Amino acid sequence: MAGLRSTSRVRQARRNQDWFGPMVKSSPRRRSLRPVLQINPTLRRRFMFTPPHPLVEFGHESLCALFVTELEITGASISVSGRHGRQSTVCASGPLAARLDALHFELGEGPRWEVLASRTAVLYPDLACVTDCRCPIFLGAARGLGVESMFSLPMLMGAALVGVVDLYSTSPRTADREFISHGTRLTAFVAGSAVQNALHSAENHSSLESILSPALRREVHQATGMIISQLGVTATEAFARLQAHAFSSGKTIQEVAHYVVARALVLPDDSE
Structure with a gap:
């Protein structure tokens, strides 16, 4: 039995390296949950448990809902990016979040691409006041959909950039230090589950795709x-x-x- 488990771990590690490169391991040590103790007690009781896998695991909907609830924003989407530009959308909180996710893919520009290039958060607290940016077509299309602010955060596992969390609001809002800090903690908290969901979708060709979970397209x-x-x-x-x-x-x-x-x-x- 121990030999079978060892073989399974080796296979998983190879699949992870094929998608993300050698920086991401299949069974990282469980990260401390102390940074997320500021999550409200109801969500903390719901999510702080010990699953069979050494990663904290969530369903697709819970991943995005966590950001919407905790940061009091309108919507969120989570995408995982691998080597050679491969992308997988893990979830979107609603149709508008899904449409913004698709716009990144269709236009080849947007806050997500800026994050992937810079490895730092990209913040647009008020789209109406943006005068100089690298994605004018995307921001114009977002405003046309009723979006007034966008925030994209890098999702890291160790030193590896494995994806981006895109947040939006239908009204301008301030991205103060507390907002960014809490968003960064949440992003680190869900990274493992996002990666595992993306890997599962890549391996399971029968996985159903939908507007809220377009997976590998x-x-x-x-x-x-x-x-x-x-x-x-x-x-x-x-x-x-x-x-x-x-x-x-x-x-x-x-x-x-x-x-x-x-x-x-x-x-x-x-x-x-």
Whole structure:
């Protein structure tokens, strides 16, 4: 039995390294829960338990709900990022959070990408007052959806940046030191569960995807591959074609990918 457990741990470690690289181990030591003692007593009693796995585990909904409740924001989404730009959306607290998550993916810009590039928090407490930023198209689209403030926090496991927590509010709000500190503690607290959920989704190809848990967006990757084959372009250009068609048609990139995979849509060859 001990040999089987050892073999299972080795396999899990290899899967983790394939997704995230060598920095993330499959069975990290349980991090101290003291930093989250400021979480309100009801949530603390609910989440502070000892599961079979050495990581603190939550369901998809609980992960995002924790941020909404604790930080008193409108919504949240959590994404895990691996090597080679692979991304998995673990959860979104509602349709608007899911739409903001999709916008990052469709536009290739936004606070999440800034965090992945800088490894630091990106804060926009009042979108109406932003005059200089690296993602003007994204922020304009977010305001069009009724979003007035956004905060994106890096999700770390040790020295490895494994994802981003995106928070938003439909009204301007201050991101003071207490807000950032508490958000950072919560992000560290849920990182292990977010990674495990992403790995499970990557391994389980029968996992159902939904608007609130789009997971790996397998149809987008399928559609990208089909465009590479049809047009003889690179993966980067194929994905850019999907993005451009989604933007110009007013559809989400998932919708366009679905049409491509179903062969109901063939993107034109611009070289002809």
